[in-house]
Amino acid sequence: MATILQLIFIGLLCTQFCCGSNFTWSNGEKEYRLKVVTVATEETDGYKQFIRSAKIFDLDVDVFGLNQEWLGGDMANGPGGGFKINLLRKGLEKYKDEKDLILMFTDSYDVVFASGKDEILQKFKNTQSNMLISSEDFCWPDQSLAAKYPLVKGEGYKYLCSGGIIGFAPLLYKIITLKQVEHHEDDQLYYTHIYLEDREKYNIKLDRTADLFQNLNGNQDHVELQFDGPNVRVINKKFNTTPVVIHGNGPSKRHLNHLANYVPKAWTFDTGCISCKENTIELENKPQMDWPKVLIALYIPYATPFLDSFLLHISKLNYPKNRIDVFIWNAEPHHDSDVNNWIEKFGKQYRSLVYEDSKKLISVVAARNLGIYQCRKVKCDYFFSVDSVATITNSDTIQTLINQNRPFLTPMMSKHNKYWTNFWGDITQEGFYARSPDYLEIVKNVRRGVWNAPYVTDAYLIDAETVGKIGISPFHETTYEFDIQFCADLREKGIFMYVTNMNFFGHIKETNTFNLKQKHNDLYQIFDNVLDWEDKYLHPEFVNYLSTDGQVEEPCQDVFWVPVVTKNFTRHLIEECEHFGQWSGGKHTDERIAGGYENVPTVDIHMNQIGFEAHWIHMLKTYFAPMTTRLFAGFYSKSEASMNFVVKYTPDGQYFLRPHHDASTYTVNLALNQPGVDYEGGGARFIRYNCSVTGTKVGWALLHPGRLTHQHEGLETTKGTRYIMISFVDP
Numbered sequence: 001m002a003t004i005l006q007l008i009f010i011g012l013l014c015t016q017f018c019c020g021s022n023f024t025w026s027n028g029e030k031e032y033r034l035k036v037v038t039v040a041t042e043e044t045d046g047y048k049q050f051i052r053s054a055k056i057f058d059l060d061v062d063v064f065g066l067n068q069e070w071l072g073g074d075m076a077n078g079p080g081g082g083f084k085i086n087l088l089r090k091g092l093e094k095y096k097d098e099k100d101l102i103l104m105f106t107d108s109y110d111v112v113f114a115s116g117k118d119e120i121l122q123k124f125k126n127t128q129s130n131m132l133i134s135s136e137d138f139c140w141p142d143q144s145l146a147a148k149y150p151l152v153k154g155e156g157y158k159y160l161c162s163g164g165i166i167g168f169a170p171l172l173y174k175i176i177t178l179k180q181v182e183h184h185e186d187d188q189l190y191y192t193h194i195y196l197e198d199r200e201k202y203n204i205k206l207d208r209t210a211d212l213f214q215n216l217n218g219n220q221d222h223v224e225l226q227f228d229g230p231n232v233r234v235i236n237k238k239f240n241t242t243p244v245v246i247h248g249n250g251p252s253k254r255h256l257n258h259l260a261n262y263v264p265k266a267w268t269f270d271t272g273c274i275s276c277k278e279n280t281i282e283l284e285n286k287p288q289m290d291w292p293k294v295l296i297a298l299y300i301p302y303a304t305p306f307l308d309s310f311l312l313h314i315s316k317l318n319y320p321k322n323r324i325d326v327f328i329w330n331a332e333p334h335h336d337s338d339v340n341n342w343i344e345k346f347g348k349q350y351r352s353l354v355y356e357d358s359k360k361l362i363s364v365v366a367a368r369n370l371g372i373y374q375c376r377k378v379k380c381d382y383f384f385s386v387d388s389v390a391t392i393t394n395s396d397t398i399q400t401l402i403n404q405n406r407p408f409l410t411p412m413m414s415k416h417n418k419y420w421t422n423f424w425g426d427i428t429q430e431g432f433y434a435r436s437p438d439y440l441e442i443v444k445n446v447r448r449g450v451w452n453a454p455y456v457t458d459a460y461l462i463d464a465e466t467v468g469k470i471g472i473s474p475f476h477e478t479t480y481e482f483d484i485q486f487c488a489d490l491r492e493k494g495i496f497m498y499v500t501n502m503n504f505f506g507h508i509k510e511t512n513t514f515n516l517k518q519k520h521n522d523l524y525q526i527f528d529n530v531l532d533w534e535d536k537y538l539h540p541e542f543v544n545y546l547s548t549d550g551q552v553e554e555p556c557q558d559v560f561w562v563p564v565v566t567k568n569f570t571r572h573l574i575e576e577c578e579h580f581g582q583w584s585g586g587k588h589t590d591e592r593i594a595g596g597y598e599n600v601p602t603v604d605i606h607m608n609q610i611g612f613e614a615h616w617i618h619m620l621k622t623y624f625a626p627m628t629t630r631l632f633a634g635f636y637s638k639s640e641a642s643m644n645f646v647v648k649y650t651p652d653g654q655y656f657l658r659p660h661h662d663a664s665t666y667t668v669n670l671a672l673n674q675p676g677v678d679y680e681g682g683g684a685r686f687i688r689y690n691c692s693v694t695g696t697k698v699g700w701a702l703l704h705p706g707r708l709t710h711q712h713e714g715l716e717t718t719k720g721t722r723y724i725m726i727s728f729v730d731p
Helices: 004-019 045-056 082-095 117-126 143-148 169-176 187-202 250-259 307-315 333-349 364-377 397-404 439-443 464-470 482-492 530-537 542-546 567-580 613-631
Strands: 033-039 061-064 101-106 111-113 131-136 159-168 204-207 213-215 223-228 231-236 245-247 294-300 324-330 352-356 382-387 390-392 408-411 450-453 459-463 497-500 506-508 553-556 559-563 604-606 643-649 657-660 666-671 679-681 684-686 691-693 700-705 712-714 717-720 722-729
Touching: 033 082, 033 117, 045 111, 061 082, 082 101, 082 169, 082 187, 101 117, 101 169, 101 245, 111 250, 131 169, 131 187, 131 213, 143 187, 159 169, 159 187, 159 204, 159 213, 159 245, 169 187, 187 204, 245 250, 294 307, 294 364, 307 333, 307 390, 307 530, 324 333, 324 364, 333 352, 352 364, 364 382, 364 464, 364 482, 382 390, 382 397, 382 464, 397 408, 397 459, 397 497, 459 464, 482 497, 530 567, 542 559, 542 613, 553 691, 559 613, 559 691, 567 643, 567 722, 613 643, 613 666, 613 700, 613 722
Parallel strands: 033 061, 033 101, 131 204, 213 245, 294 324, 294 382, 324 352, 408 497
Antiparallel strands: 101 159, 111 245, 131 159, 223 231, 382 459, 390 506, 408 459, 450 497, 553 559, 559 700, 604 643, 643 722, 657 712, 666 700, 666 722, 679 717, 684 691, 684 712
C-alpha cells in the first residue's frame, strides 16, 4: 500500500509530465538521454544528407513512416503536414513514460545538424522550458493569428515554426495527442494553436534567437559560415548565436544545400573535401567485365567548333568500350560528315550505337528524352550526357565520376580564362543565374570538392536509380529553356545535382563567334577557343623546342628548323586557299601591295584575302616570337608583318624562285605538304653558305634572317604541287 509521501511524489510527477507546468531540470548528476525523431516516407537526397549529419555526431535517430505512402497534403505548395503528427503519435507512444528521455523532432528532407548531443542538451537546459520550438519571421499558415502572439521585448523571431521541437518525452507525446488532426490538415497550425492557448500551462517557449534552431526562410542574410581551423559552423550574425539544427524551410532549401557543402564536416580550408572520401566506389579494384554499363548520350544541337575533336576525345575515354552504349543526336547538317566518320572508325567498338541525324528533324527536347529512353532500353547503370560544347580532355572522367558515388554528378568545366562554367552556384527566385558566395573560389579551384548546385548543364552522370526517379520524359517544352526547366524539376523532386572540381576534366567552348563561312571554320578559332585550337593545330613537340635545354636543328648557318603546327593546320590552310581559289599570276604588277609592284613575285594568296591575317599575326606573337628570342640571342621580335602569304609551286606554273633577299628581320618558311609524296624537287638554297634545305617536314618552319646575310633561292619543283607559307617578320 502506497505511503502518503509516495502518493505526493506520484502527484508531482503527474503535474510535471501530464500538465507540464513548473518542471525544472535536475540539479544533480542526472544524465538525460537524447533521441532525435523524424518523419520520412522516402529516402530522398535531402534525407540522406540529414542522416549523414546525424551520424557524424552519433545522434540516435528514430525515423517514422519510411517506405509508406504519403497521405498528407502537397506541402511544397501549401499546408498539409497533419500526416506527420499522426505518424509521430504512433511512433512516440513507446517513449511516453520515459521521463529521463528528451526527444528532439526535426524535419528530415531539409535539415542538417551542426553539433551533437552535449550542445543540444545544454542549450535546451539553458532555456528552462519543458518544450522549445523553433521560430521564424512569418506567421504561417494563418496570418490572422499573428495578433495573438505575445509581445516580445527586443529583437527576435516571433512566430512558431514546427520544423524543430525539443522537449521531455512524456510532454511531447502529450502535446501531439491533445487533439485529433486529419492527414491533410497542417501540422504547424496544430502546434500554433497549442502554443497560443497553453504555452504557460506546458511551459513551452520559442527559440527566438536561434540558439538551437535556425530556420533559413527569410533569414538567409542573418547567417554565414564561420571557418575555425578544422571546424565550420553556421553562425547567426544578428543574434551572435551558433545554432545546431539548420532548417531550409520553404524556399530556402537551396541555401541549406549551399551551407551543407561545408557543414557538418564536409569541407574546411584545413582538410579540404571530407565528404568526397565517404562512401566512394573503387572501380579499379574490380575486373573491367564487372564495371557498370554506361550509356553515353552525345548531343549536337547547333554548329559547334572542333566537333571532330569533341568526338575524338569521347573515343579516348579510358573506360572499356564493351561496357558503353552510345546515343548520338545531331541537329546540324554541317556536322553529319564528322559524326559519320567517327561512327565508321569507332562505332563497332561499343556495345551498341544509335544515331539520330539531322535529316530526322528531332527537336532538342525529344532528343533528350530519347537518350533517357535508350538508357532504360539497354538497362544502363549510368547515363552520361555530354553536349558538343563540352570538350572532355580527361580520359578518366567516367570512372572518376562513378568513383565519387553520387546520384547526379557534373564534372566542372569552364570557358578558358573565364568564369563561365557549366553550373550555377545559386539562382534567383525566377530560376535564373545568381552567384553564390563561394562560386569564384570553386571556379578558380581555390576550393576543391563536391558541391551541391541548383543548376548544371552540358555534361553530367546520373545513376540508374535516379534515372528511374526523373521519369520517362523528364524534358519538356516550357517558356524556359529546357535545361533550366529540367533542373527546376529535379529540385522540386528533391534530387540533388552535384558538381565536382576535384579533378580537371576539360573545358567549355565558346560558340558565339563560330560560323560556317569558311571551308575550315575551326582554323579561325584561335582567339576564342585557343585550347581546342592548339590541341588540333599546334605541333605536340613545339613546347619542347621553347626550352633552352631542347636542341634545335640548324641545317644551314643561322637557319633553324622547328616544329610549329600539325598536319591538320597545313592541310586546312592549303584547302582554305584552294577554296578561295584566286591565286596571283606571279607577275611584278600586284595591286594587293603598297605601290602595286612586287620585286620578287610568286603565285600566292595573301592571308588577308582569306580572312586569316589577324590570326597569323597572333600566331607570330604567341608562338614564333618566343622561339626567335631563344634562337637569335638579344633579338626581341615585334611580330609585325604585312607580307604573309601561301606560295604555290607547280612544274607548269611557277616552279622556282630566283635569288633574293627577304624584306624582313627574319623570315618564316613553313612547309605545308610533303616532298616525295605531294611533289618532287623544291627546297631553299642559301647562296652565301652554298647550303640547301630539301626534304622539308610538314608543319616545320625554317626561321632565318632576311636582309643581307641570307640571300636564297627557291629550288625547282619538278613534279606535283608544293605549298609553303611565307611571312616577312619585322620588315
